[in-house]
Amino acid sequence: MSATLRPEAAAAGPRLLVVEDNDGLRRAMVRALAGPFACVDAEARGDRAVARLQETTEASYDVVVTDLRLPGASGLEVLEAVRQRDERTAVLLLTAFGSIETAVEAMRLGAFDFAQKPVALEELEIRVGKALDHAGLLRRVASLEAERASRRSELAIVGNSPALRTALDLAARVAPTRATVLVTGETGTGKELVAGLVHERSSRAGGPFVKVNCAALPETLLESELFGHERGAFTSADRERIGRFEQADGGTLFLDEVGDMSAATQAKLLRVLQEQEFHRLGGTRTIRTDVRIVAATNLDLPEAIREGRFREDLYFRLNVIGIALPPLRDRVDDVLALAHHFLDAFGRELGRARDGFRPDALARIRAHDWPGNVRELRNVIERAVLMSSGPWIEAGDVVLAGTPGDEGRWAPRLPAEGLALEEVERAVVLEVLARADYVQKDAARLLGISRRKLNYMVGRMGITHERWRRNRAEAG
Ligand SMILES: Nc1ncnc2c1ncn2[C@@H]1O[C@H](COP(=O)(O)OP(=O)(O)OP(=O)(O)O)[C@@H](O)[C@H]1O
Ligand SMILES: [Mg+2]
Secondary structure, eight states: EEEEEGGGGTTTEEEEEEESSOOOHHHHHHHHHHHHOOOOEEESHHHHHHHHHHHHSSOOSSSSEEEOOOOSSOOHHHHHHHHOOOOOOOOEEHHHHHHHHHHHHHTTTTTOOESSSOHHHHHHHHHHHHHHHHHHHHHHHHHHHHHHHHHHHHHOOOOOOOHHHHHHHHHHHHSSSOEEEEEEESSSSSSSHHHHHHHTTSSSTOOOEEEEETSOOOOHHHHHHHHHHOTTTTTTOOOEOOHHHHHHHSEEEEEEEGGGHHHHHHHHHHHOOOOOOOOTTOOOSSBOOEEEEEEEEEEEHHHHHTTTSSHHHHHHHTEEEEEOOOOOGOOOOHHHHHHHHHHHHHHHHHTOOEEOOOOHHHHHHHHHHOOTHHHHHHHHHHHHHHOSSSEOGGGGOOOOOTTTTTTTTTOOOOTTOOOOOHHHHHHHHHHHHHTTOOOOOHHHHHHHHHHHHHHHHHHHTTTOOOHHHHHHHHHH
């Protein structure tokens, strides 16, 4: 059930939600608040309030006043729904006599204020006024941050294809919420860029943006990286160490390559996400931090789940909002925009300003299918700027991997009965690893793929080699 008093004149004014199951009290509160604050919605049940907060078609509330004990869902659940929806909303909790502990817990969970019942309507008005001032301030700060960030990142994120725009709009829309975001896409499509955008457009923009590459570290190191450790937690732990979850307090934790975590680490991460608290390795003290998670992967997680390599429950925790970045070959217009963008950028950076691309150079760029996506394009243009001798980029300056006619191209001899592609891949990867002395970076360069892609292939092929593991850990 719901009551709405919304005079036309105040359509753009602050929005309030009152959640209270006592009919008389609810009506009185709505009447008292609708005078000064105009737009007041009301719900009698906790679950109805939660459902209303999850409806994202409406603007979010500035202030929510909620009773603690409610039918359907508690005031704490309403608080949680508010925090998920928009962290700038101020929540004022009404508690019955004797539930002070819960009120303290609510403050810790991010409530703005609490009042003990029975509460005088004048007092309620004053407290809501304060909450509104607070919410208004947060909004102003956030919109200033967003403005500044959009000036920065709009410049940095190039492309106007509908597919990219859809992804960026979604990122901007979910940024102010606390919702966990999973960014997916092939290697080099801009997942990290989008993760940064989500942070910059959030009210956490003033806080830290902390990145962890989950693929780069072996299991125990990754856990200590994430959660920290106490002194002596394991043999090489000669001093205590603060983990990334603690470093990211008040900001955003970016879990990159999240699909590459071991089963044990997946289980630990899931528990932390559920309970919002953890221990350092070797420690007993419970640590809580206020962290918003953005994760990214170039793996097909639903497939990894089917194959038993990734936990489905963790996937659902991470994929609250999914942002899928399209591969570059599906956005031809972006290829050209990006090519010009990188030409200008590298022209400036390398002190070699170029006038543009010759038509046949552009034709090569347009025809290529960019398996390494934006990163590959960026590298190709950088190289073209360095190779070009005149003011124009010629077709010959555009060196694409796998283009027929490139010198030194290697072709395997095909047996009459054919050959499984997987076998060829494996043979090539093993050969290259050996030649690169198991140094990730060099092997990836020899293969013309990203380190992540290489990591992924090596993992998939089940190749294990002591030197590979060690080099990988050092590179991380
Ligand atoms: N739309 C874009 N505009 C400008 N630069 C971009 C865009 N998309 C990606 N880039 C650039 O391409 C490179 C790769 O992007 P990024 O690191 O975000 O990709 P990724 O998806 O995280 O890749 P990986 O899966 O390999 O980690 C970066 O240098 C990034 O700045
Ligand atoms: Mg990345």
